[in-house]
Amino acid sequence: MGHESLPRAYRLKAGRMWYLVVLASGPFLGALLALATGRTRLIWLELLLWALFLGCVGWLGYALRRGGTFADAQGIEIRGYIRRTRFAWAEIQDIRARPNPAAARNRMAPAHFVDIHGHNGQRNQLPWVDSAHVDVAREVAALRAIWERNRTTPAT
Template sequence: MSYERLPLEYRMSSGRLRLLITMILLATPAALLPVLTIEEIPTGIRTVVSLAVVALFGWLVYGSRRCATTADIKAIGVRGFFRRRRVAWEDVQDIRAELNPAAALQSAAPTYITFVYGRDGRKLQLPYVDDQHVSMEREMALLLDIWTELRGDDWAPDARAAVLIDRRNARQAALLSGMSWAMLGFLPLIAIMLVPLFTDLPEGLESLLSPWAVMGVGLPLIFVLTALASYRRSLRNL
């Protein structure tokens, strides 16, 4: 039985953790240097600020070591910097591996990340259950097997939760679509802004093509229209 492998804990890889700790150790003296070298700063303030900086960086190290995805016989959850969140196995509606939108902008970001969906329709990201820390195929199969075994024989999908999940995903897809189209529209809008520099236009039209008007109205308009179109299209497909 897969649940016999519980408890499970997914943490930051040791290599990444060492790199993070090294960066924090290097950043601490750099942050303290201005405070310690400026003579005009009173000794009391210097001491308080220095202790605060050391405490902050120490807390970052502690928090990075503490953060994890956990799974036991009762629930799957996340232990974060500030709090713990858990979803009982019988309340889990799905566990999914999804494309990470940040991967398009950050080369070091994982391509696939994992979410657990609860009965309230919200999704909770499972840190370190991604394609940079684990074998996604193996760990996803394990978590799905554990969920199937522990959710109870009388478990059934919650229809209301399914609607909430679909609508939440539709909203998130709409936001991503709007941002993508706004980014794609940036260069064409710049080209439109340059038109008055090379062409004589009526005064009214020239004011409409001013940078403030084009960027202040054009970008938000592209975002809103494409996001709404994406959201309505997603709702029709539900």
């Protein structure tokens, strides 16, 4: 099957990235607007808030671009906003999809998530490997085939 190639990368869609950046900007912009329209203007506080705002939005944009789930010959790496976690193929006990109970209440929520189960039984959700971003059945089948092939043979 040709859809089982490595490396594989799963990231946030670009359209959703800007939505999150704009959503995170709301509190800063609200505070800046309140300061600008008030009777007393504290320039130092406005400058501090602008610096914090630009720093947070810049970091969030960087973190959203670099984050995601990445599968290669060594295993699966989950890159979060701050830390990275790597699972070797031999450490993974199962890869499966699970339904999202919140999807019934929120039409924008993914209907299914994909999890890997480690050797200690811990379940780890794979970021951006969900029904909002990929065809879950196809990706689970591809990841399971790669896992089956690589879990007993060391990567070279």
